Amino acid sequence: MKTWYSLFAILILFSACSHKKANKLKHIPSLQTIDKPYGQLTKLETDTTNVRHWPFLVYTPSEERIKHKMPVILFVPNNSGKATDNFDWEARQAIKDARSMAPELTEELPVIYVTSIFPRPLQYERWRIYTQALDRDVMTTEHQALSRLDLQAIEAINEIKDILKKRWDIKIGSKIAIMGFSAAGMFANRFTALHPELVKAAVVGSPGGWPIAPQSEWEGKVLRYPVGTADFKELTGETFNLEAFQKISMLFFIGSDDTNDSVPYDDGYDKADQDLIFTLFGKDMQQRWAESEKLYQADSTNATFKTYEGVGHKVTDRMKQDAILFLKENLQ
Numbered sequence: 516m517k518t519w520y521s522l523f524a525i526l527i528l529f530s531a532c533s534h535k536k537a538n539k540l541k542h543i544p545s546l547q548t549i550d551k552p553y554g555q556l557t558k559l560e561t562d563t564t565n566v567r568h569w570p571f572l573v574y575t576p577s578e579e580r581i582k583h584k585m586p587v588i589l590f591v592p593n594n595s596g597k598a599t600d601n602f603d604w605e606a607r608q609a610i611k612d613a614r615s616m617a618p619e620l621t622e623e624l625p626v627i628y629v630t631s632i633f634p635r636p637l638q639y640e641r642w643r644i645y646t647q648a649l650d651r652d653v654m655t656t657e658h659q660a661l662s663r664l665d666l667q668a669i670e671a672i673n674e675i676k677d678i679l680k681k682r683w684d685i686k687i688g689s690k691i692a693i694m695g696f697s698a699a700g701m702f703a704n705r706f707t708a709l710h711p712e713l714v715k716a717a718v719v720g721s722p723g724g725w726p727i728a729p730q731s732e733w734e735g736k737v738l739r740y741p742v743g744t745a746d747f748k749e750l751t752g753e754t755f756n757l758e759a760f761q762k763i764s765m766l767f768f769i770g771s772d773d774t775n776d777s778v779p780y781d782d783g784y785d786k787a788d789q790d791l792i793f794t795l796f797g798k799d800m801q802q803r804w805a806e807s808e809k810l811y812q813a814d815s816t817n818a819t820f821k822t823y824e825g826v827g828h829k830v831t832d833r834m835k836q837d838a839i840l841f842l843k844e845n846l847q
């Protein structure tokens with residue numbers, strides 16, 4: 516019993532320290548108090564009174580860019596690339612990525628850029644909770660701050676829409692676009708499957724060796740989350756909405772030389788799910804990519820799978836431009 520209470524105290528301390536550090540990001544102005552949001556990066560502060568325990572970043576393009584349009588939220592989940600208990604470092608990485616990506620994306624597309632600052636904790640076995648990939652542990656953990664990051668993202672997006680509408684009369688489209696690469700691609704793919712009624716278009720780059728299957732079973736084997744959709748009701752209270760999922764325009768892309776496979780690792784998948792994927796779809800991730808496409812075709816989804824020859828685990832200029840073109844065509 517003492518061990519349990521000690522662990523619980525550590526988890527509470529981690530959460531409290533993370534919130535304190537999050538509020539130190541004073542060099543990013545707050546969306547809730549800034550006079551004009553246009554053409555700059557702002558922050559949605561942490562709000563533990565609701566379900567949202569982490570801050571988010573928002574980049575709103577120039578007023579002229581969205582003056583006569585109804586932009587949509589483009590949600591790009593953060594992906595720091597490693598586990599750490601230094602939340603300030605995580606925040607700096609998210610800020611760096613936003614400053615690099617947001618101006619170009621908002622110039623090319625009718626979007627308001629939103630990214631999360633989710634931690635990817637390391638100590639006390641929390642590294643198994645692959646937060647930035649929205650793995651199974653995020654759906655089952657009792658640690659409130661790390662639980663259901665998909666719902667925390669939805670809460671943030673709704674808050675951002677409300678602030679932009681009430682303060683500056685910026686009306687936002689009802690559905691969002693979502694885009695991510697690597698772990699963020701896994702998050703984007705899984706979020707889209709969990710909440711298809713909220714997503715208009717999704718761009719998923721190299722999602723860790725396995726895009727979630729839109730099936731609950733395959734060849735007589737049950738596919739639970741995040742392999743497939745069999746236990747959505749158990750995890751979320753709602754069954755998988757295949758009809759809504761089929762309406763989403765989705766682009767999946769990978770490099771032919773990409774070997775960044777999360778399936779064999781315990782922070783990515785439980786052992787039972789690893790074995791199931793290997794048995795049904797193969798141990799080679801490039802082979803599994805072809806199998807994934809077959810599964811998406813089998814359920815008549817509006818998904819396009821692209822492979823770029825001679826490319827490893829990175830986003831090339833061509834990939835980026837193809838993604839922008841895809842969103843431009845599907846956010847009309």
